[in-house]
Amino acid sequence: MxxxxxxxxxxxxxxxxxxxxxxxxxxxxxxxxxxxxxxxxxxxxxxxxxxxxxxxxxxxxxxxxxxxxxxxxxxxxxxxxxxxxxxxxxxNIQALRAQQRVHVPVVLTKEEVIRILSGLAGVYQLMAYLMYGCGLRMKEVLQLRVKDIDFGFDRVYVWDSKSLKDRTVPLPQKIKQRLRLQVEYVEELHRMDLADGCGSVYLPHALERKYPAAHKETKWQYLFPMKTISTDPRTGLRRRHHILERTFGRNIKLAAEKSGIHKRVTSHIFRHSYATHLLQSGVDIRSIQELLGHKSVETTMIYTHVVKELNKESIKSPLDF
Known part of the structure; x- marks a missing residue:
């Protein structure tokens, strides 16, 4: 072989x-x-x-x-x-293990979040608002479908996440109208794609076999689609995929540079900041665990350490005595 x-x-x-x-x-x-x-x-x-x-x-x-x-x-x-x-x-594989480092997440203040979000524009700003406002991972934002936004109950549905644990999070009222406009944009774009003989979207797992017509339904289209149709590298089919991770990441990096904030800003910093700000506002750790989709509360407990570190502001340096 x-x-x-x-x-x-x-x-x-x-x-x-x-x-x-x-x-x-x-x-x-x-x-x-x-x-x-x-x-x-x-x-x-x-x-x-x-x-x-x-x-x-x-x-x-x-x-x-x-x-x-x-x-x-x-x-x-x-x-x-x-x-x-x-x-x-x-x-019983035995190898010298690499040292597991315990990292304290870098978080932004609310003012710093606003400064970075203000440096973004259009759809990228809306996506970043969702990351911070819902505590979503970048991939979870990119993989949202039209059907995942429930305007009636003000919920965002997150399916098939990293933890393989489906969940819902509150829909931020501040961006509700912008999300409605985004859905309308996707609907119009999808109508044009269908008229051009396209309109198909990738469906996960066996859904395409179970629902053979679903790949052309509006509700299954990505909420944040690419501007152009591309070729699926696995199937060779021409489809409209979601915005690429590297494209969104590049826009976040540029916004962080424009903001003048010298912290290490990645897409995940919005999720860290979301959890920390909820904890600071009095939301209990179990609720935050559910909102983040963590399997274990131990994973979420890192944010209690972040808050403790931030609370050390009351301790003065000897230089300031």
């Missing part, structure tokens, strides 16, 4: 399980690195010792983070168990 054949099989298995394109690229990339690290030896001829050597190499010589090392291990676990049918569960 050639290396190319093996990686093609890996891609097939990844797509069969409906993993994202990003996960596919990442997993296949780690499989390649693993094979090249062992001088193109086929994985069926390797096992526990070779996996441990590769993971230890990443931690010691490459100095990767614990998250990156775990991602590499998950890719190899997928390769052996799902592609090659070789179980690793009972092999």
């Amino acid at each position: 050639s290396k190319k054949k093996l990686l093609d099989l890996a891609r097939e298995q990844i797509r069969l399980r409906h993993y994202s394109m990003q996960t596919e690229k990442s997993y296949v990339g780690w499989m390649k690195r693993y094979i090249f690290f062992h001088h193109k030896k086929h994985p069926v001829e390797m096992g526990k010792a070779e996996i441990e050597a590769f993971l230890t190499h990443l931690a010691v010589e490459r100095n990767v983070s614990a998250t990156t090392q775990n991602q590499a291990f998950n890719a190899l676990l997928f390769l052996y168990t799902q592609v090659l049918g070789i179980p690793l569960k009972d092999q």
